[in-house]
Amino acid sequence: MYGLMIALGVLAAVELGRKRWRARGGDPDDVYVVALWAVPAGLIGARMYHVATDWRSYEGRWLDALKIWQGGLGIPGGVALGVAVGLWVAHRRGWRLSAGIDALVPGIPLAQAIGRLGNWWNQELFGKPTSLPWGVQIDVQHRPQDYVAYSVFQPTFLYEMLWNLALCGLLIYVDKKRVMRPGNVLPLYVGLYFAGRLWIEALRIDPASTIGPFRINIWMSIIGIGGAILVFIVRGVRRRESDTDEPYRDGHVWSPETTSETEPEKEASE
Numbered sequence: 001m002y003g004l005m006i007a008l009g010v011l012a013a014v015e016l017g018r019k020r021w022r023a024r025g026g027d028p029d030d031v032y033v034v035a036l037w038a039v040p041a042g043l044i045g046a047r048m049y050h051v052a053t054d055w056r057s058y059e060g061r062w063l064d065a066l067k068i069w070q071g072g073l074g075i076p077g078g079v080a081l082g083v084a085v086g087l088w089v090a091h092r093r094g095w096r097l098s099a100g101i102d103a104l105v106p107g108i109p110l111a112q113a114i115g116r117l118g119n120w121w122n123q124e125l126f127g128k129p130t131s132l133p134w135g136v137q138i139d140v141q142h143r144p145q146d147y148v149a150y151s152v153f154q155p156t157f158l159y160e161m162l163w164n165l166a167l168c169g170l171l172i173y174v175d176k177k178r179v180m181r182p183g184n185v186l187p188l189y190v191g192l193y194f195a196g197r198l199w200i201e202a203l204r205i206d207p208a209s210t211i212g213p214f215r216i217n218i219w220m221s222i223i224g225i226g227g228a229i230l231v232f233i234v235r236g237v238r239r240r241e242s243d244t245d246e247p248y249r250d251g252h253v254w255s256p257e258t259t260s261e262t263e264p265e266k267e268a269s270e
Helices: 004-025 027-051 063-064 075-092 099-105 105-113 117-122 157-176 185-201 216-235 256-269
Strands: none
Touching: 004 075, 004 117, 027 075, 027 099, 063 105, 075 099, 075 105, 075 117, 075 185, 075 216, 099 185, 105 117, 105 157, 105 185, 117 157, 117 185, 185 216
């Protein structure tokens, strides 16, 4: 079920991206090509990050690191490698990267939100014991050793799912208003995602590697927030007159009409 939720999240993100790229004048089928490379890269990066930051859990059973369906994806690694590969492929296809970023990035938190349902199914990544009415019942075999006596815990995966859905909506809204510089949807996503992850991570009780008094993902959240702020300082936040939303570097705009008109011409020339 965890793998199914990941797959559904990817499909939702791709379809949202196709719709948004087409609205900008881009060929929606280009998104399939980008996703074909970016999605596997993202999954590899996410798994690598998880294993690297929780390597002690795999000592003596390193082959289990390949069992992605059992859970264990580190979002920072997935976003970093997936976005990097996706931008490389988009650049090779002639995309204006700032336009591509603004079109596709809102799909990332949407995919994350759907994927978090897999954590509920696996009964993992929950938070501290709670008496709140929305607490989640966890079976005894999935409880940390120090919390076996408790049965109801904070549904931190639900908090992150709702945070990501709200973030997806906010990114779409901000982009629609055209008040920020093209491409700034990415640092906005990074900063706000890690702002949410910071307080959610502080509620979690699952075993995790630490640096000093804090979990690694808390440090990563602080770095992510700082990095996003730095990008805004360097690039500027508000839109400039020279900024453009053209989807391709050569200035052309895709449309179904031009595609249908050019295809017979190509056949005739052949």
